[in-house]
Amino acid sequence: QVQLVESGGGLVQAGGSLRLSCAASGSIVSTNVMGWYRQAPGKQRELVATITNGGNLNYADSVKGRFTISRDIAKNTMYLQMNSLKPEDTAVYYCRFTDWLRNNNYWGQGTQVTVSS
Numbered sequence: 001q002v003q004l005v006e007s008g009g010g011l012v013q014a015g016g017s018l019r020l021s022c023a024a025s026g027s028i029v030s031t032n033v034m035g036w037y038r039q040a041p042g043k044q045r046e047l048v049a050t051i052t053n054g055g056n057l058n059y060a061d062s063v064k065g066r067f068t069i070s071r072d073i074a075k076n077t078m079y080l081q082m083n084s085l086k087p088e089d090t091a092v093y094y095c096r097f098t099d100w101l102r103n104n105n106y107w108g109q110g111t112q113v114t115v116s117s
Helices: none
Strands: 002-007 010-015 018-026 032-039 046-052 055-058 069-071 077-082 091-099 104-107 111-116
Touching: 002 091, 002 104, 018 032, 018 111, 032 069, 032 077, 032 111, 046 069, 046 111, 055 069
Parallel strands: 010 111
Antiparallel strands: 002 018, 018 077, 032 046, 032 091, 046 055, 069 077, 091 104, 091 111
């Protein structure tokens, strides 16, 4: 089992910045991918960015150039630096941990990000 705790959400004006954190604990295996997903009201959950244990990155087109995903392996913590925020970035942001070897997925409880215009 893996437990994930997100933090760092909040209310910010358009053009502002926020930094999200996701702390993982439990059975942290090296065969993993961590990622950020978001879900806006009335919409499906969508991928924001992912990072492998080896540091390979992937971003949704909508956030490229504005968001940066990173992780501290020693602290089992993942981050999402969000700059130039737009109202359409408003959503609940979820952290996901995938053990790809055993095909197990774990989700955090989510943190609300609200961007006002």
